[in-house]
Amino acid sequence: MYIKRVELTHFKSFGGTTQVPLMGGFTVISGPNGSGKSNILDALLFCLGLAGSKGMRAERLPDLVNQNQTSRGRATVEASVSVTFDLSDELEQLALDSSPNGVPPHESGFTDEQRGLTDERLENQSSATHRNEITPSHSKQFDGGLMKEWIVTRKLRVTQQGSYTSTYFMNGESCTLTDLHQQLERLRIYPEGYNVVLQGDVTGIISMHPRERRQIIDELA
Amino acid sequence: MYIKRVELTHFKSFGGTTQVPLMGGFTVISGPNGSGKSNILDALLFCLGLAGSKGMRAERLPDLVNQNQTSRGRATVEASVSVTFDLSDELEQLALDSSPNGVPPHESGFTDEQRGLTDERLENQSSATHRNEITPSHSKQFDGGLMKEWIVTRKLRVTQQGSYTSTYFMNGESCTLTDLHQQLERLRIYPEGYNVVLQGDVTGIISMHPRERRQIIDELA
Amino acid sequence: RQKAFREAFDVVNQNFQSIFAELSDGDGYLQLEDSQDPFNGGLNLVAHPKGKPVRRLASMSGGEKSLTALSFIFALQRYRPSPFYAFDEVDMFLDGANVERLAKMIRQQSQQAQFIVVSLRRPMIESAERTIGVTQARGAYTQVIGIKLTGHTASL
Amino acid sequence: RQKAFREAFDVVNQNFQSIFAELSDGDGYLQLEDSQDPFNGGLNLVAHPKGKPVRRLASMSGGEKSLTALSFIFALQRYRPSPFYAFDEVDMFLDGANVERLAKMIRQQSQQAQFIVVSLRRPMIESAERTIGVTQARGAYTQVIGIKLTGHTASL
Ligand SMILES: Nc1ncnc2c1ncn2[C@@H]1O[C@H](COP(=O)(O)OP(=O)(O)OP(=O)(O)O)[C@@H](O)[C@H]1O
Ligand SMILES: Nc1ncnc2c1ncn2[C@@H]1O[C@H](COP(=O)(O)OP(=O)(O)OP(=O)(O)O)[C@@H](O)[C@H]1O
Ligand SMILES: [Mg+2]
Numbered sequence A, B: 001m002y003i004k005r006v007e008l009t010h011f012k013s014f015g016g017t018t019q020v021p022l023m024g025g026f027t028v029i030s031g032p033n034g035s036g037k038s039n040i041l042d043a044l045l046f047c048l049g050l051a052g053s054k055g056m057r058a059e060r061l062p063d064l065v066n067q068n069q070t071s072r073g074r075a076t077v078e079a080s081v082s083v084t085f086d087l088s089d090e091l092e093q094l095a096l097d098s099s100p101n102g103v104p105p106h107e108s109g110f111t112d113e114q115r116g117l118t119d120e121r122l123e124n125q126s127s128a129t130h131r132n133e134i135t136p137s138h139s140k141q142f143d144g145g146l147m148k149e150w151i152v153t154r155k156l157r158v159t160q161q162g163s164y165t166s167t168y169f170m171n172g173e174s175c176t177l178t179d180l181h182q183q184l185e186r187l188r189i190y191p192e193g194y195n196v197v198l199q200g201d202v203t204g205i206i207s208m209h210p211r212e213r214r215q216i217i218d219e220l221a
Numbered sequence C, D: 001r002q003k004a005f006r007e008a009f010d011v012v013n014q015n016f017q018s019i020f021a022e023l024s025d026g027d028g029y030l031q032l033e034d035s036q037d038p039f040n041g042g043l044n045l046v047a048h049p050k051g052k053p054v055r056r057l058a059s060m061s062g063g064e065k066s067l068t069a070l071s072f073i074f075a076l077q078r079y080r081p082s083p084f085y086a087f088d089e090v091d092m093f094l095d096g097a098n099v100e101r102l103a104k105m106i107r108q109q110s111q112q113a114q115f116i117v118v119s120l121r122r123p124m125i126e127s128a129e130r131t132i133g134v135t136q137a138r139g140a141y142t143q144v145i146g147i148k149l150t151g152h153t154a155s156l
């Protein structure tokens, strides 16, 4: 699976709505200083709830709304980011993982326990045969064979007084951050994951405390 | 004035004795990763007493001795760095500064007070006419017209047990770190000066506390 | 729990050794502070870039630290891959030759995961399958242009 | 004491404004948190690189922060020059065009002080009056070679 699109609306240096189309494999983002490269990575962290405001170089969330929006003096301004995951391979992968003889689960009629599913990441997996047993929001996630794309969106609304609300959505349905993190974990995306290295942080692993470093392996084991 | 030579002996990645000749103006130091470029700047900090061991990426001073020395199992090992300053312009400059009519002090016979010297950096200035009034070590520093070069040396000795001593020298005579810093101040070289920016530190001025930043101007005023 | 940790540690350690050898042309390995009871201590990285004798991590050069840290990240990746990796200027300390080594390794690892790498360095840009250009004209918003290495430029 | 500070502040502020304009192509100035009683507050840097609206320092990009910090250092230099400046890879965040700008400014400032600059970036190396090459062969010590830009190489 891979991220196939990031859509930014009024987020940091992005005015209007901007699409950043991506593909699997190896992509470089380049350009002059101050143009907005790191802001794209901040958008990923923002949308997937992977960092606090300081981790995106903002003192508080409202600082993330494009300055022009805020200065137009509107009663309420909004910024949002959507990340679209391409799941076509992952589904097949998840389906194969859950079945000892390689037959996709929704074709075999066995229960998860019968298939000897022990990986806790799969225990929330819904499939066509189990839809009734699982909560409605889960049944829409990772349906066997039915969902090729998964879209996560986060909207940030800021009132003129400066108070704000932030809402997460999965495929258009609002959800809690905990729901989102649970689904992301199934895809091996974690808030403390070492898959995102921000500007200036690369040598952080060297200067961190040895116990902290050992915990990285704890969490993956 | 400028640094015209740095001589490193058994210091960090420098085995034996190595000369780094420098000239005024704009010099770049370049080369592959891990070759020893930053170690040359550490040598400057070490010799002039401008940073603690951590500021030179060493846990303790003994880590600064070239590894090969230490591993040869000798009873005592030693590392040293010498920095040679070219003073030919500075002297004339100091001489001019101290005399309201531009006549060098050692030619006019007036006392410092008579010349209205208020700059406290010059109050230790010795000149040929005043040599008797000033301590022997000072009379050798910045003698009007007599000294074109000024050499600072620091030696670090480490015993086999790991205890160590560090000694400073100015023009071959041992001195205290306080003596050295006093002379360096007259040349406008300060331990907290912002004239040395180490690898990774350039944005430090941005993330420092505003009060700390204001103090930088305090100290220069 | 100890057993699960042991298995993970051994695999990551093995990965680290071969990746470090490739990136830093030297020997490196992971070491538990307390090998009898791992949870009683931390995890150390032992690094000999270019065969240099062992030294504390802090005294390594900027470039050496970067390659050591990246070797660790890739070692984790081979054990438990994330679907995507986002790197922002991780090559900032690297000399030209090392940027090339890193770029080759990313190219290799990108067969198993998506790599989105912000970089200003030419060898990195040249190794990627495609580049996304980002600019911001004076007084305007950020603009994004997708550039394929076939020389075909598409604006978005 | 307040008077001495005021004078220093005004000079450094003026320097900062013109240097920032040159390096960052924008407006920047120094601001006291408490202008009535400077010692009661700190010193802020207000920076509008490329004329962008004011924003907190922390949200600037890596390159923008570097140029702002260097403008401050040069502003201090013009007020109270040190005899030498030693910079270790201060250009690591800068794009090619900004490395050139910085290199030009160092060239200019080096008429008043000695600049020893460690750098891996070509525009910086090409702007210097000379380069000192540093290498370390496998299993050996650091070697230093002086290279003049006239192409004349001298080993030491
Ligand atoms: N809320 C906001 N509204 C408008 N612009 C913003 C906002 N937040 C940040 N910016 C701008 O975004 C720019 C920084 O963008 P970013 O950090 O992505 O640059 P970059 O391309 O990574 O540059 P570099 O190569 O220097 O790291 C800054 O100039 C900043 O002023
Ligand atoms: N006491 C010592 N004995 C021998 N070698 C040492 C000692 N202390 C440090 N070193 C070596 O010096 C090297 C680092 O040198 P330095 O930091 O100057 O590199 P650099 O040229 O600045 O590289 P980079 O471009 O990556 O910043 C390291 O490889 C380290 O092992
Ligand atoms: Mg950036």
Ligand SMILES: [Mg+2]
Residues within 6 Å of the ligand: B037, B038, B039, B199, C061, C062, C063, D088
């Ligand atoms: Mg270095």
